[in-house]
Amino acid sequence: MALKGILGFEHGIVQAPLGPDISGPELVAAVANAGGIGLLRCPDWECPDYVREMIRKTKTLTDKPFGMGVVLAFPHELNVKTILEEKVAVLQLYWGECSKELVDDAHSAGVKVVPQFHIDLAPTRKAVDVGVDAIIVQGHEAGGHVSGKDGLFSLLPRVVDLVGECDIPVIAAGGIVDARGYVAALSLGAQGVCLGTRFVATHESYAHPIYKRKLIEYEKTEYTDIFGRARWPGAPHRVLETPFFDDWRSLPSHENEVDQPVIGRSTIHGVGMSPLQEKEIRRFAGTVPNMTTTGDLESMAMYAGQSVGLIKEILPAGEVVKSLVEEAQLLILKKFNNVA
Incomplete structure (x- = not known):
């Protein structure tokens, strides 16, 4: 070795x-x-x-x-x-x-x-x-x-x-x-x-400071599929176990981000609008907050691995x-x- x-x-x-x-x-x-x-x-x-x-x-x-x-x-x-x-x-x-x-x-x-x-x-x-x-x-x-x-x-x-x-x-x-x-x-x-x-x-x-801070504050993650079901179906993910996630972890399988309210806006790869990335961020979208993101960041996806508690x-x-x-x-x- x-x-x-x-x-x-x-x-x-x-x-x-x-x-x-x-x-x-x-x-x-x-x-x-x-x-x-x-x-x-x-x-x-x-x-x-x-x-x-x-x-x-x-x-x-x-x-x-x-x-x-x-x-x-x-x-x-x-x-x-x-x-x-x-x-x-x-x-x-x-x-x-x-x-x-x-x-x-x-x-x-x-x-x-x-x-x-x-x-x-x-x-x-x-x-x-x-x-x-x-x-x-x-x-x-x-x-x-x-x-x-x-x-x-x-x-x-x-x-x-x-x-x-x-x-x-x-x-x-x-x-x-x-x-x-x-x-x-x-x-x-x-x-x-x-x-x-x-x-x-x-x-x-390029993660938003709030996202970075959550990686220090939280120690638990969960494997789920509640974020981005419409955009990327069949793609489960591991996220921080935030209060928002705890409230919505049992989201019915037929629901997704399409008809959800807009909770924020973001510029992604320098683009506000595109075929797959929209400036508007809806609840349960799989978009993590970057430096440009505004709105209800606490309710957005925050991906993290199981060892996040060591950071x-x-x-x-x-x-x-x-x-x-x-x-x-x-x-x-x-x-x-x-x-x-």
Whole structure:
């Protein structure tokens, strides 16, 4: 068990692509400058010009490599074409099939492909066959949209065994916020870790200050489907157990956000209106509050992983990367080097 970089990066620390626009250029650049793998979040609608602008803005903030995450469940072909033209280092994919054609196109552009899986081993096996560069294994503990029911530490070693001698790094995601989780993942065969909630709670994230504060105040989360049923059906998610959620956790299955009252407004990816993201935020919409959001923020979705209770303060993103690596090194040195 040892710490090392992956995919040509200095450290095996991945900052998840936080939606809908929480991981903007400032956060991604801060992670990249610290040696980690920062991932922008691609919009959920086709807007190649904006994608190009986001990538180029990030390049003005760092000369280090970074990537972008794409949700394959939404329109994405033009966006992906732009991502490959801009030659980011990593194309991260989730919630959809990672095709050989897409992998080949990315490799032709010099871009590495890293899909994320959270259901069963069949899609992982197929991804290995089409030549992906790494695999993210997401456990049920993760915040945000998660369809898998297996915990990370039961799923992770199975994927590591499946990959076997393919020389493909396996990256662990779900409920990891500190060095103890990092080392635990390494001990099960992972070569890196992907953190979401911990990076939402950083100075550079584009989350609203109230959202960030709630990540410090609350310790419990719940796996639910009450947010965003119309926009993204069949996509359960893990959220903070806020008073609003406690009041509405038993929302009847036939109800969704469509006919609900407007509780706020937000500019998302610089856009007030679009086919999939509206300026108006209705009750039970799956939109988390960003820096521009106004209205009843207490009643909005706030995604968080199960280990949120371990997050005690808002930190600079670079400090998160540095402390993960340094504390993990110290933990391995003190606890494991002399184990018989």
